[in-house]
Amino acid sequence: MNFFNTHTHIFNVPCVPDAFITNYRFPQWLSKIIRAAVNKKWLRKIVLGIVKNVPSFLGGTHIRRYAALVEVAIHKYQDQVFETLISHYPAHARFVILTMNFDFMTGDAPEGNYNHYETQLHEVLEVKRKYGERILPFLFIDPRMGEEACMRQLHFYFDPAQNRGMAGIKLYPSLGYYPFHPALERVYAFAEEHAIPIITHSNKGGGAYFAGRFNQRIMSYNSFNPTKETSDFLNKVLNPFPDFKDPRDYANIMMHPMTYYDVLQKFPKLKICLAHYGGHEEILDQDNPKNTYNWTRTIKDLMRQFTNVYTDVSFMLVNDKASKRVLTDMSDNTLNKKILFGTDFFMTTPYDTDKRLTENFFRILAAHEQALTVQNPTAFLTSRIFKP
Ligand SMILES: [Zn+2]
Structure with missing residues (x-):
């Protein structure tokens, strides 16, 4: 019996x-000591003590909420984080691990003081060697790597002649590009041809591109396949452009599900999961006619129009009311085959542990546990390169 x-x-x-740390609205001084504490056990204890007890006048109310998240992220090695994750699950559970490339998050060249993507990926593949089938890594593709580099990575990691353990592709447009970026056209063609699953971040918030000052150039509409749906949307939302202040305002446009019409009308068989169901706020607001481009409604439209569009319940499952809406969708014969179980560990640790979140979610969706954790994930993950 599997469980994904x-x-x-x-x-x-x-x-x-x-x-990325200041993106969580952590002050600079705290980010610095968190980073320093990774390599010093004694300092780690002190830092966690600080995070759990920062007084409110130093921003403590906000910071204290993230104590559990910092406790996981401050581990020296990624396999220690993986150990924490699996401690919440039975031994047969298997996990899609979404790697993240932050190297273009602040512009064309990465910051100097962290392990760049290549190192992160190398470490994840080490974890894969250690835990075998229990870990299903996804390769991060960023069009700013350049089209040739993207394709080289794909041909290497998804070589039909040699299994390298990679199960899918991860995209994260809010880090500074649109899903219809011209350098991604061949990436989608390759993924569609081999039925390789893609998971893309699709709720407001999360990591956002920020180079200190927003670069207007990256917001211009330059698509490999302009469609009416996507261009109508962009014309409308880019109109108040100069008034946006917060980088998240731009990020929410770059990753909006409406931008996938350009992608999916060209690659209608593409297997892609628009993760997070659009987020619980949008789930709960999906019947509001004034919310013209509601994220959840758009994702569900795409799921009906294109055979291999999926969504997952990750992160939104922290909200019981939203989970009850998922229960309603599970009685829809199209949608119920394309909803995947996921938690978004460890982004969810400020809410609860994975063990309790999972138990709580399946109290609401008990009747659909098989579909969400076995059948649907198996269909989603099966490609010409990889069989789960
Ligand atoms: Zn995530």
Whole structure:
């Protein structure tokens, strides 16, 4: 018997730039000592003590919420993070590990003080060697690596002649590009041809591109396949462009599910999971007619229009009301085959442990546990390169 959690992360503090930590609205001084504590056991205890007890006048109310997240991320090695993850599950559970490339998060060249993507990936493959079938790594592709580099990576890691243990592709457009970036056209063609699953981040928030000052150039509409749906959307939302202040405002446009019409009308068989169901706020607002481009409604439209569009319940499962809406969708004969179970460990640790989140979710969706954790993930993960 299998059990798949199709959405987890094990990258740790050494894998992320300062921009990612301050993205969580942590002050610079705290980011610095968190990073320093990774290599010193005695300092780690002190830092965790600080994070759990920062007084409110130093931003403590916000920081204290993230104590459990820092406790996981501060591990020196990614396999220690993986150990923490699996401690919440039975021995037969298997995990999609989404690697993350933060090297272009702040512009064309990566910051200097963290392990760049190559090192992170190397370490994840070490974890894979140690834990075998229990770990299903996804390769991160960023179009700013350049089209040739993207294709070289794909041909290497998804070589039909030699299994390198890679199960799929991860995209994260809010780090600074649109899903219809011209350098991704051949990536999608390759993925579609081999039925390789793609998971892309699809709820508001999370990591956002920020180079100190927003670069307007990256917001211009330059698509490998402009469609009416996507261009109507962009025309509307890019209109108030100069008024945006927060980098997350831009990020929410770059990764909006409406931008996938350009991709899917060209590659209608593409197997792609628009993760997080659009987020629990959008799930709960999906019947509001004033919310014109509701994320959840858009994702569900795409799932109906294109055979291999999926979503997952990761992160949104922290909200019981949203989970009850998922229960309603499970009685829909199209949607119920394309919803995947995932948690988004360890982004969810400020809410609860994976063990309790999973138990709580399946109290609501008990009747659909098989479909969500076995049948649907098996269909999603099966490619010409990899059989789960
Ligand atoms: Zn995630």
